[in-house]
Amino acid sequence: MKKLTLAFVLLSFLGFNANADMNVGIKLTSAELGADGSETQNSGAIVTQKERDASFELGSIFAEAMVDLGEIDMAIGVELVPITAEVAVLGGGTGFDATVEVGNLRTAYLQPMMTTDGGVSVYAKLGYAQADLEISNVSRQATASATGDSASTDTNFDQDLEGPMFGVGIQISTDSIIDAVRLEASRVDFDEISFINSNSKKLKADAELDTISLALVKSF
Secondary structure (H helix, E strand, O other): OHHHHHHHHHHHHHOOOOOOEEEEEEEEEEEEEEEEEEEEOOOOOEEEEEEEEEEEEEEEEEEEEEEEOOOOEEEEEEEEEEEEEEEEEEOOOOOEEEEEEEEEEEEEEEEEEEEEOOOEEEEEEEEEEEEEEEEEEEEEOOOOOOOOOOOOOOOOEEEEEEEEEEEEEEEEEOOOOOOEEEEEEEEEEEEEEEEEOOOOOEEEEEEEEEEEEEEEEEEO
């Protein structure tokens, strides 16, 4: 249902009034992905995993339709990170070794903007994001562990990440080929994901993506 909701927002955006003002732009982003979770061992014991963080950089493109609401302007936008970024290499020894990558991050959002004196605008941002989580080069217990768990034969698996996004930012108009510059901070609170591997361990994880971005905007 959530994927259908995002698809509906994207289609609505693409079919928006052709007379509306449009913004397009590029963003350079410094991101931090934090995650914690748990695993259920074959014995039934639940082991909590402490939070781990991974920092990385992303580039993205976006497009917006602008709506004049009188006191404020409303941007209806979509953003796409078209690449896959390696966010972490986990080394757990006899525990869990894996390469974690996140890609194809796409976001649909609403962005109310209020312009102050001097061509400076402040804005809030609310949307919904989806991404592909790819876990590869998995090595989990080449031999059975001391707890009596059977060895795992998993090598890779994929999961969908999705959840609400919210943020704040400031936009400064310019008199150059670029019409505006934005500085923005945001967070995506991804829904919990779960996975049952080949030795019947149930893995759960919660993740948040925090970003600080610099955007260049061109208006039409």
